[in-house]
Amino acid sequence: MSRFDFVVIGAGIAGASLGAELAGRGSVLILEQEESAGYHATGRSVAFWEETYGGKVVQPLTTASGPMLRFPAPDFAPAPFLSPRRTLYVGRAGEAAARDRLMADFAGRVDLRPVDPAALVPGLRPEWTVGLLEPDVCDIDVAALHQAYLRRFRQSGGELRMGAGLLSAASDGGGWRIVTAQGAVECGLLVNAAGAWADHAARLCGVAPVGITPLRRTVVQLRVPSLPSPDLPLVMDLGSQFYFKPEGQDRIWLTPHDEEPSPPCDAAPEEMAVAQAIARFQQVVDWPIAAVERKWAGLRSFAPDRAPVYGFDPGQPDFFWFAGQGGFGIQTAPAAALLAASLLTGDSPPSSIAALDPAPYDPARFRG
Template structure:
């Protein structure tokens, strides 16, 4: 019998499995044939410490040293741009995001394709950084295996049962047993909980559409920052010599292998086009991912109050990579009954207990 079964092979499940495997026998089950296939494989791969709810920001701050010391980060920067009609929304973003206003000339120096006739306001934050998401996933998997843990891919969970000795999980052709069960199923977290006889928490997947285009005007975007429209109505990010553009959509959808909404994507591309001087070219590729949120839009980490041997590791909402170091440590601490280094207010804001009131 395992000590712990973890269901879900994205960054949430892998990082939690790696942490727990230092002190427990862990098996991770992933329905797809590859790890990090769904949301983790479609991430914008950026850490911005001032991004998200207060509890998310606390996890960001507690994770950054792990990511930096591990060599997972590289400079990127973040910039917000606005036209003359968006001054109030721009000022609100400056306050929330903790970015510094810059001149139009400075904005043009960062991203030379911007249209000087449209850029009335801009702000910049240097300390936004790219995350090497692929290496991070691989390293957590390596730690898990190095500690004697097991990874099973292509094994879809078909049934979950609970008795006095723990959990029994039918996955693929196997039946596995463990004392504790960790729900890191991402968009499927509520469905998995229901299968296990646990009341769902209202975790809802939201679609985010993406397009990849050739860099406009033949520019080299390697040193460009990620740049946003006000209110995050669109964003663009350099990526391996090309440009990723998203309408930053958040449309609720059922759990699925997501695909882009062409109309929503076209609207986002148009908002981007309105702020740049270079004409938009046909996308090289389009795709979509799911960002799954709890009702209060912060992560759900720790034992279910009604069934303490069922552990939630869900609701990452697009913050999975940037919070993974601290979130996985908290899951391990709460699962194994250890004190967390995070402050009590942050821990309380992340525990599932808050959603069972």
């Protein structure tokens, strides 16, 4: 039976990034239940790098990840993963207080500028008078980032097994015996990077769940021939009812910002959410819609306090949580993976994340 120093459950952006950071420090196996890596949340993301997204507890991870995404090492990727976008928060007259709270929350941390939203978005309907610009926001090339981590993982000696879903695992105090759909393996430390399946995976390992809930997010691709420019900012509602961004010429990606609880599954969009997204979009801009070209849904997984869960389980010290990344797992991936790798190995964190405090992400906060 094969034995590894680390076994990571899940090959999405969480498992791939952490696996890549661990692979040079020991033998690592990533187990993926699907036949392709990143099939669920990672492959369905409308990803952007936005420092305010996820709130103050997530912002340090996002900020620390920025330089690594903008200037990747030449042996990791040949080009940046980020391209300029900007975010424009918009609201009606009664939502100025929401704008002011956002500015206060991130004062001294993030560049935020009150603006006239109509000056940035042609065709904005006149009642949308409140605007706040976050100028440093960027699009992320998710596929390139995910593949770069998987490539580094393999080049560093890591092993990836597809179609190897977790069936059970048991710890004897000196390691784990893990039964998968492709047979059994052993390891010293087990890492739960199973995304929407994180609590389910914990139960299969005899570990108490922490309350990670998958929430469905619906996305629609619209063809909008009158789109003024593909370089417009991402437009996000201060009231969290929608956001949309150009996706190439004459197309946008739109979501109603839905968060419907769901069991872990191959998520599919619901027609009500699609209709709601389009109705909200038409209330914001006067751009005619030519066609609904695509629609899909993904699961974003949150712990009860909506902060990520990184660390050893206090009741099972050879079980490590790397889950609960919500909708910000991609924009925080570089820093989160380095932080988790330092916690797992006991190595000093690199200078790029030395200022990060792991305490807000510790699973011990859910253990009473």
